[in-house]
Amino acid sequence: MEHAEIIDHLQHSLSVILDRPLPEFSADTRILEDLEIDSMRFVELLMSLEDTIGLEVDPESLEPEVFQSAGSFADYIKIRLDLSRVAG
Template structure:
């Protein structure tokens, strides 16, 4: 899955979790600071992504830099979806 596709899935899932549209969402959007996502909503986001794109999360792999912005989260998701193409 391309990075832009993952970011679009993130935007859609975050919109549902936060119960509001996110028209200004892009790779530079800071998940915690800009969107105010708390830990409970982050778990909801991960569950939504599990349902919609088949994401499987290893809690041990969730480093702080994963949450920096939508781009870093999208990169993490891409590695979890297809480890063979993680650097693509």
């Protein structure tokens, strides 16, 4: 899955979770600050991504810099998906 596709999945999932359109969403969007995502909604996001794209999250790999922007989170997701594809 390419970076742009992951950004699209993030935008869609977050739009559903927040129950509002996100027309300005981009790789530069700060998930926590710009969208005001709390921890419960972030868990919802992770579960949604697990269901829709098969993301397997390693809690120990979730460093604060992963969540700085949609782009950094998409990078993390791509790495996790690539690792699961190699392992599986």
